[in-house]
Amino acid sequence: xxxxxxxxxxxxxxxxxxxxxxxxxxxxxxxxxxxxxxxxxxxxxxxxxxxxxxxxxxxxxxxxxxxxxxxxxxxxxxxxxxxxxxxxxxxxxxxxxxxxxxxxxxxxxxxxxxxxxxxxxxxxxxxxxxxxxxxxxxxxxxxxxxxxxxxxxxxxxxxxxxxxxxxxxxxxxxxxxxxxxxxxxxxxxxxxxxxxxxxxxxxxxxxxxxxxxxxxxxxxxxxxxxxxxxxxxxxxxxxxxxxxxxxxxxxxxxxxxxxxxxxxxxxxxxxxxxxxxxxxxxxxxxxxxxxxxxxxxxxxxxxxxxxxxxxxxxxxxxxxxxxxxxxxxxxxxxxxxxxxxxxxxxxxxxxxxxxxxxxxxxxxxxxxxxxxxxxxxxxxxxxxxxxxxxxxxxxxxxxxxxxxx
Numbered sequence: 001x002x003x004x005x006x007x008x009x010x011x012x013x014x015x016x017x018x019x020x021x022x023x024x025x026x027x028x029x030x031x032x033x034x035x036x037x038x039x040x041x042x043x044x045x046x047x048x049x050x051x052x053x054x055x056x057x058x059x060x061x062x063x064x065x066x067x068x069x070x071x072x073x074x075x076x077x078x079x080x081x082x083x084x085x086x087x088x089x090x091x092x093x094x095x096x097x098x099x100x101x102x103x104x105x106x107x108x109x110x111x112x113x114x115x116x117x118x119x120x121x122x123x124x125x126x127x128x129x130x131x132x133x134x135x136x137x138x139x140x141x142x143x144x145x146x147x148x149x150x151x152x153x154x155x156x157x158x159x160x161x162x163x164x165x166x167x168x169x170x171x172x173x174x175x176x177x178x179x180x181x182x183x184x185x186x187x188x189x190x191x192x193x194x195x196x197x198x199x200x201x202x203x204x205x206x207x208x209x210x211x212x213x214x215x216x217x218x219x220x221x222x223x224x225x226x227x228x229x230x231x232x233x234x235x236x237x238x239x240x241x242x243x244x245x246x247x248x249x250x251x252x253x254x255x256x257x258x259x260x261x262x263x264x265x266x267x268x269x270x271x272x273x274x275x276x277x278x279x280x281x282x283x284x285x286x287x288x289x290x291x292x293x294x295x296x297x298x299x300x301x302x303x304x305x306x307x308x309x310x311x312x313x314x315x316x317x318x319x320x321x322x323x324x325x326x327x328x329x330x331x332x333x334x335x336x337x338x339x340x341x342x343x344x345x346x347x348x349x350x351x352x353x354x355x356x357x358x359x360x361x362x363x364x365x366x367x368x369x370x371x372x373x374x375x376x377x378x379x380x381x382x383x384x385x386x387x388x389x390x391x392x393x394x395x396x397x398x399x400x401x402x403x404x405x
Contacts, residue, residue, distance in 0.1 A: 018201050018202070021198060022282075022283040022286055025254065025287055026263075026283045027277070028252035029263045029264075029269065030277075031252075032251070032252060033265055034273050034274065037250075038250050038251045038385050039251055039387055040384040040385055040387055041384045041386075041387040041390050041391075043384050044382060044383050044384055045381070045382045045390045045393075045394075046379040046380065046382075047379065047380040047381075047393055048379060048380070049371040049374045049378060049379075049380065051393065051397075051402075052220040052222060052223055052321070052322075052371050052380075053220070053321060053372050054321065055320070057321075057400065057402065058220070058320075060400040060401070061221075062091075064399050064400045065293045065396065066091040066092065066179060066294070066316070067178075067179050067180050068178065069191075069293055070169070070176040070177070070178055070186050071091055071178070071179060071293075071294070071295075072175070072176055072291055072312075072314065073086065073095075073097065073176065073177050074175045075173050075175065075204050075205070075207060075209075076173040076175065076205045077173070077205070077207055077209055078175070078209060079097060079098075079099050079175070080099070081125065082099050082100060082102075082103060082127065082140070083098070083099065083101075083127045084098070084099050084123070085124065085125075086123060087110065087120065087123060088177060089110070090316040090325075090327065091316070092179055093109055093110075093166075093180075093181075094109065094111065094118060095107055095108070095109060095110055095166050096110040096119065096120045096129075097168055098140050100140035105170050105175065106142060106168065107168035107177050108142050108166060109164040109166060109181060111164070112136050113144070113161045113163060114131065114133070114134055114161075115134070117131055117132070117134075119131050119138070119163075127140055128140075128145070130146070135148045136148070138162070138163055142162045143162050143163075144158050144159075144162055147161075164181050165181060165183055166178065166179065166180070166181055167180075167182055167184055167185065169188050171188035171189065171200075172199065172202075173203065173207070174188070174199065176188055192256075193259075194256050195256035195259040195291075198261060198289070199291070199297070202333075203333065203334055206333075206334035207310055207331035208332040208334075208336075209329065209331050210309075210329075210330045210331055210342065210345045210346060211330060211345075211346055211349040212327070212328065212329040213327075213349070213353050214325055214328070215325060215356060216323070216325045217323070217324050217326070217357075218322060218365045218368065218369075219361065219365050219367070219368035220324060220368055221315045221317045222315075222392075222393070223324075223364045224315050224324050224326060224361060225392070226364075226389050226392075227356075227360040227364060228290070228296045228313065229262070229386065229388035229389045230251065230385065230388060230389060231247070231248055231249055231251045232249045232383065232385055233248070233363075234246060234247070234248040236248070237360070237363060238359055241351075241355050241359065244267075245266050246264045246265060246267065249385055250264070251264055251385070252265070254287070255391065257391065257395070258293075258392075259290055259291055259292050260290045260388055260392075261288070261289045262287060262288045262289075263286060263287050263288075264288065283301075286300060286301065286308070287299055290392065292392070292395065293396070294314055294315045294316065295312065295313070295315075296311075296312070296313040297310065297311070297313075298310070298311035298312075298313070298352075299311075309330055310330060310333060311329075311330045311349075312327075312329045312330070312331075313326055313328050313356070314326065314328075322368050322369075322372065326356070328349070328353060330352075332345055
């Protein structure tokens with residue numbers, strides 16, 4: 001088999017895997033529609049207000065989750081060529097990810113090793129990084145290659161003054177960093193576990209970036225994230241938006257602890273819920289994926305005319321326990337690359353941004369303020385139908401050494 005045939009076969013296999021994954025989720029959603037049910041935990045769960053309001057717990061989350069775990073920072077199409085750069089400072093330290101001349105990714109603390117000034121301010125494609133403070137210059141592998149007034153640093157080996165490395169990995173078109181300096185490798189497949197095939201089949205490496213936005217919210221980052229994890233609120237909070245497409249409180253939960261995938265069925269599925277499976281319209285893939293700890297990946301076919309869209313929503317802690325922000329980006333799949341009509345994809349991004357900011361996060365802000373003044377003994381309650389939230393909060397508590405009451 002020649003190279004072109006192998007590439008074609010690999011693409012066909014990926015499409016086939018997506019179809020099978022979509023069919024599995026479709027079966028689960030259809031069963032719930034038929035039975036009038038939803039995925040459930042064993043029972044309700046209570047949580048303390050401090051999970052959202054305690055500054056000490058907030059600092060523990062930033063340390064244990066955002067500094068120690070692999071964090072998704074972008075896709076291969078965001079930084080495709082040698083010299084390309086990606087800046088990431090949402091987890092605390094400023095980090096620059098660069099693609100070197102050999103095509104390999106490197107990541108460094110974004111600080112000059114002279115006086116710690118910020119090194120890279122713009123994501124240009126230059127093959128050198130020069131500090132604007134004193135002109136120290138580094139190559140794409142972090143080596144110090146230019147040092148004006150080098151005689152002033154006699155006795156210090158230039159090799160000791162290279163940039164400080166941060167672990168980085170590129171896996172099936174996804175880029176991860178660990179926001180703590182070190183030379184160890186990130187084993188993405190091990191971190192994802194059984195969730196890995198679900199993401200690998202999506203072919204992110206060949207997606208096309210459409211638009212990115214930032215949405216700030218006066219609420220804890222977990223309160224913002226919670227809004228992506230259940231359909232119980234669709235009818236009450238989204239009567240004129242999401243509820244027009246999907247029924248409330250019907251959800252198929254597919255767990256890959258600590259990650260998960262959720263399927264929200266659409267109203268039109270009721271029209272053929274009682275029909276034999278072989279007659280169902282094909283759903284190539286879909287779902288709302290949680291890439292723990294903070295990234296939602298939505299794969300959605302927004303209309304019959306529109307190919308499915310990849311939406312990435314990354315929740316990050318803000319400057320205090322009651323502030324957060326979401327970095328939103330959407331991409332067209334490889335099947336739609338080359339389509340000259342980009343506007344419809346932009347419209348999807350703006351629609352989601354509007355719903356999230358004006359509907360979901362407005363509730364988050366009110367709830368966050370109320371939790372600040374909640375009386376002693378008050379407990380948040382996650383219903384059995386909010387299984388994704390229960391498992392997420394238990395995992396967060398486990399990793400920071402807290403116990404659930």
